[in-house]
Amino acid sequence: MITVKNLTKVFEDKKRGRIVAVDNISFEVNRGEIFGLLGLNGAGKTTTLRLLATILKPTSGTASLDGLDVVKSPEKAKAKLGFLTGATGLYARLQAREMIRYFGLLYGMSEADADKRTDELIAIFNLKDFAAVKCDKLSSGNKQKVSIARTMVHDPEVIILDEPTVGLDVITSRAVVNFVNDEKKRGKAIIFSTHVMHEAEKLCDRIGIIHYGKIIAVGTPDELKTITRCNDMDDVFVKLVEDNGNVS
Ligand SMILES: Nc1ncnc2c1ncn2[C@@H]1O[C@H](COP(=O)(O)OP(=O)(O)OP(=O)(O)O)[C@@H](O)[C@H]1O
Ligand SMILES: [Mg+2]
Structure with a gap:
């Protein structure tokens, strides 16, 4: 469903020089699978996900979403994708409900379908009491829920979430995690980036x-524990990173 082959992104930065942010990576994610992308700050997670989301162009290599090449058919690939990143914005003056519905219309949904799906997402994320609140008046947790809802309004086959639970309280993160698990059961291919190993x-x-x-x-997770001979996932991560040198 998601195929990444020898994907590479080099930035030419005026101050820092040549930065190989993504270096020849390959992996696949199947339907009904959640693939975790884990790495330290600056490891290349967001850059990888932005390449998949057609926001950046790869320096070399390819990636496809549901058979659609992200460079050759970016518009079609994008239509299959729900992408959440730290930069996913909300319009301050729109109410939560209006915000979600508006993106449904942008994705080409009919008014009736957009209404129906918006109600569904408001129920899933427990946003009923905030549906009529303007986005700039929402708490950061509720902003995050509305951001996720607006990226999922077209019920995409491929879901890519860049650190979706960062800064969320335990109940709110659980709502996000439950949503992701439900989408997996519905056969979606999902990439979830985090630096929280557990x-x-x-x-x-x-x-x-x-x-x-x-x-x-x-x-x-079990295979990684076996390879590293560690039981605790934080230890697994540290071991792998140390064995590959240059811990920053
Ligand atoms: N537009 C850009 N121009 C130059 N360098 C960039 C650009 N975007 C990212 N980088 C660099 O690429 C590297 C990878 O960054 P990236 O944002 O992908 O990391 P990350 O794994 O998402 O980190 P974090 O956990 O902090 O979000 C970093 O060295 C970063 O400074
Ligand atoms: Mg990042």
């Missing part, structure tokens, strides 16, 4: 560890 262990079927732009290990 969260990845609970949620993800397979985990890819990214370090200095390279994928240094891929496997189920």
